[in-house]
Amino acid sequence: MASLVGSRVERKEDGRFLQGKGRYTADINIANQTYAIFVRSPHARAKIKSVDTSKALKSSGVVGVLTGKEIAEDKIGGLIAGWAIRSEDGSEMKVPANPPLAKDVANFVGEPIAVVFAETLDEAKEGAEKVKVDYKVLKAVVDPADAMKSEAIHDGVDKNLCYDWLLGDRKAVDEAFAKADKIIKVDLINNRLVPNAMEPRACVVDYNTASEEITLYTTSQNPHLSRLVMSAFGGVAPENKLRVVAPDVGGGFGSKINVYNEEIVCSWASKKIERPIKWVAERTESFLTDTHGRDHVTHAELAVTKEGKFLGFKNETIANLGAYARVFGTVTPTYLFGPCATGVYVIPAAYSNVKAVYTNTAPVDAYRGAGRPEATYTIERLVEKAAMELGIDKTEIRMKNFPTEFPFKQTLVHTVDSGDYVAGLEKAKQMADYAGFEARRKKSEVNGKLRGIGVSSYFEACGIAPSAAVMSLGCGVGLWESAEVRFNPTGQISVFTGAHSHGQSHQTTFAQIAADELGVPMENIDVVHGDTDKGTFGMGTYGSRSLTVGGIAIVNACKKIVAKGKRVAAKMLEVNEDEIEFKDGEFVALKSNKKKTIGEIAFACYLPGQRDEMKSPIPEGDEPGLIESSFFDPANFSFPAGSHICEVEIDPDTGNVKVEKYTAVDDFGRIVNPMIVEGQVHGGIAQGIGQALHENTQYDETGQLMTASYMDYTMPRADNFPEFNLGFTCTHATSNPLGVKGCGEAGAIASPPTVMNAVIDALGGQEISMPATAEKVWKACKTLKKSNAKAA
């Protein structure tokens, strides 16, 4: 049987999605449900003097109104930061309380203050308008760069500083810098992004008065984790009385990792009002309250020799956490950012210092790439600038500093198990016709256009592991993944995974790997996820971990199935276990060539006997049934890497930037389904180009989000992109038996610096910030014209 791993199997999920047959949270309705509308703060920072719900309670159809007072009385816990980060001086990070309904102060526009439940959605809206909140508006802190100089917005958080974190050795860096021929410096802003999942957040809660169980249907990337947090920290219900179901979820990109206010409030309230509750975010609520991404202000320096060898690296960053610290909010700008900022290079001395600040803006958390796009942008801008200033070819300077041996022990944290960065960059150069660029540039010039080329070489640390390591760094949970493989008596197989698919095609990829392991057709396998009542447990999907962690748990559970099958087959075929070979779904007795299919074995495991003779196929020490589970905790992260090359053409009259060519060469280890992987890369690059050229989250000085709709927030569209030219190199990961590496975030990590390097190249080295909007570029073109005129 040909291996399914490696082939372009069509996506099992496409049929139903393309026919509108997906079943999302908003599609779920429960008899007798009420509708929830949240009353949200219109102010970025305000004291809540009083909340008057009397008029709302009398409003037609209103079933109940709850506020921060009631939730505090019921001792329902708030939202949490999942990682504890320690400052350089040894002190613990400062985390303010984040109640699900704000009681005393509101800290960002959109923060929930109260909730109204009514018989219809319109009545809930009417009711919500009648909740009177008396605010005392306070001066908002908006700009992260000024936050430490501004009034503290949270009690006990001096200077609005959550932590001042250091990784690396300042002294060693100073020594390295002293030896440098040149110091390259950049000041960067990593622009804040709104994740914009296609499906807005939603929840439907059903409290069963008989069993006292709460069922929460929700838009989550990690239902088990949601249950754990809601139970352990929220105190909403004991874990065994709380079922969390995340059905089809229309995109997450990190914004659906968190357990949000609305889920906690509706779950708690459903029990209180003894009615099911439905809440679906409107797009404005998504803009205002989904966790945002990025938002760093960075000063970084690279010490180099005149030959272009890197000696040392410094990274001083202010990271905006927004109003509160959330699940991955505190780790994203530290362990997911700092260690990765030295990139794919041998840099003997390095440090990353990050000051994380609170501001009166939406909380910032993991967003596709989480920390690693910021890291890659930092180092790749520096490297490109170094090449320019030293007059060395931008690919050559990279090659010069790539590690030559793997495992590659980096200066800060990671030991990268495998890779071949030279091969990736060489292939990218070839595919992008790097050598032919000058001719294309001249041609653009003749047409009055400026053409630039940009390169970025990246690595990514994803599939965070092992648990003991991440927990030692402050993570509140272990980051293993589990799977259960359940053979049914008739031969169909259910594969339960703790990972969650919200666009990643696990139904297909996971079925491919299980089918290969078990030697059965893919059609016999159903991948089940997203329900805490089904399967074992799971940490969910983010950080490109599903295949490298969750997929391996499936492989390991399948191996246990095969191992048991061997024992059973040996007994049934009356040979020793070591005389049985498993191949293509059959257990074959090598000497006699007698065989049993895995289906027959499963059948025998469930029906362990036969007519007229007392004889069991189950060997002594084994039990009936054929179900196996596995918890996989990898020995290390997985480290995909690659090189991307982009060419842009700029119209100096308008400042319009056109992405002319985009080449990506990635090393994702062994690839299970190239079509799905290409889709992931496409999506990632699209998001990265969005960050580089289009997406521009803007708050005004009072903390109002100016770009709170698609009329003002530019999402990239298909006509903004050229056809992506994708290639792969392959070095197997050594930290997992499949040799796979994560691929979900790479596109979004590599592309912003690639595009910006191309834009800045076209602008003759003039630095501009992301997003490189037409007007900014136009202004830079004018400056370029002036300086060219002067030079001439």
Add this chain to the structure above:
Amino acid sequence: MKTFNYHTPKDVKEASNLASTSSAFLAGGMTTIPSLKLGLATYKDIIDIKSIKKLSGIKVSGKSVTIGATTKHAEVAASKEVQKAIPALAKLAGNIGDAQVRNRGTIGGSISNNDPSACYPSACMALNAVIHTNSRKIPAEKFFTGMFETALKKGELVEAVEFQVPEKADYQKHPNPASRYAIIGVFVAKHKKEVNVAVTGAKSCVYIDKDLSKKLSSSFSSSAIEGMKVDDSEMNSDMHASSEYRANLVSLYAKKAVEAC
């Protein structure tokens, strides 16, 4: 969304009679419906004019192109007759917003709403359009009176827009990358006797740039306006574009439009 009465009048008279100070006509709904949903506007009566047959359709004579009020942008864009008589108008319609908007939005809704960054008003101004309402005919320069304001009175309904066929014309637009409305739109039309350069997106309301029009009237070539600075003192400045940038785009796109004529 607040509740409202929904009407589907059969003719213009009925539609007009239903109108009050708290009513809106519903054409494509591309502006009205989002305003309702976001609570920016509330109406007692929504008067859906889409089923009034008389209001939809395109008529072309030698001298003019007349487009019924509820004719959709996509229909104008795809019309062979418009493409032949005033290709610039078909092009303008074909670049409005996105496909969804073009398949619902109407010319009547566009000009009645008079969004400062809408495209059609510039065509009306440059092509000496006459707006036919149920009670009168209004020349374009009297129709667009200010930001989101027109000469329309309560209950007055746009029935059709009659454009004068020019010798040559072109429309150039710098779209807002998010909404794809015009950050700047410049409609240049060369008529027998004069040249009109109408600009949208730049100020609070569409206008004719007199200087550009005059220069081009005496010599219709891009070199005639080469290097001409456009005064930016009254221009919009917002997070999408500064007044300085807008002014640059006006002169640039005027030139591009002349070259494309």
